[in-house]
Amino acid sequence: MRLKSMKRRTLQKETIKQIFQQLDQPLGIEQILCKGREKVPALNRATVYRNIRLYVEEGLLLKINHPALGTLYERAGRGHHHHFYCRICDQVFELPGCALKETNVTPKGFFAESHEVFVSGVCSSCSTRDFSSITNTDHENPPA
Numbered sequence: 001m002r003l004k005s006m007k008r009r010t011l012q013k014e015t016i017k018q019i020f021q022q023l024d025q026p027l028g029i030e031q032i033l034c035k036g037r038e039k040v041p042a043l044n045r046a047t048v049y050r051n052i053r054l055y056v057e058e059g060l061l062l063k064i065n066h067p068a069l070g071t072l073y074e075r076a077g078r079g080h081h082h083h084f085y086c087r088i089c090d091q092v093f094e095l096p097g098c099a100l101k102e103t104n105v106t107p108k109g110f111f112a113e114s115h116e117v118f119v120s121g122v123c124s125s126c127s128t129r130d131f132s133s134i135t136n137t138d139h140e141n142p143p144a
């Protein structure tokens with residue numbers, strides 16, 4: 001019996017790891033739970049939390065505090081980068097690299113040590129899939 005439950009635990013932990021490898025984007029607990037249940041239907045929120053915490057401790061995942069979505073997790077070791085939030089599909093994408101020069105935004109005498117930038121808008125798949133929802137957001141009569 002003990003062996004069986006150990007196997008199950010390993011499977012759940014591995015499943016969570018695979019989600020991050022496959023999707024390769026920052027994810028919230030609800031998204032992880034939803035994707036994980038496609039593979040392991042018995043997966044529950046407490047298990048997701050426990051394994052995510054373990055992965056953060058092991059240095060495999062990083063925690064992000066997103067202004068629009070709250071706590072998200074992403075794979076560690078990707079170098080300095082920022083995030084793009086799509087307001088249509090509610091997903092967060094990684095923006096590789098950084099265009100911000102800290103010396104351009106800090107006044108004389110200030111020495112910046114770190115920064116965070118969150119970009120929001122509409123992602124490429126949403127902008128090609130449903131252009132009307134972008135242009136007609138403040139119309140009085142939305143298209144039927």
Ligand SMILES: [Zn+2]
Pocket residue numbers: 086087088089090091122123124125126127
């Ligand atoms: Zn989108």
Ligand SMILES: [Zn+2]
Pocket residue numbers: 080081082097098099100115117
């Ligand atoms: Zn940056």
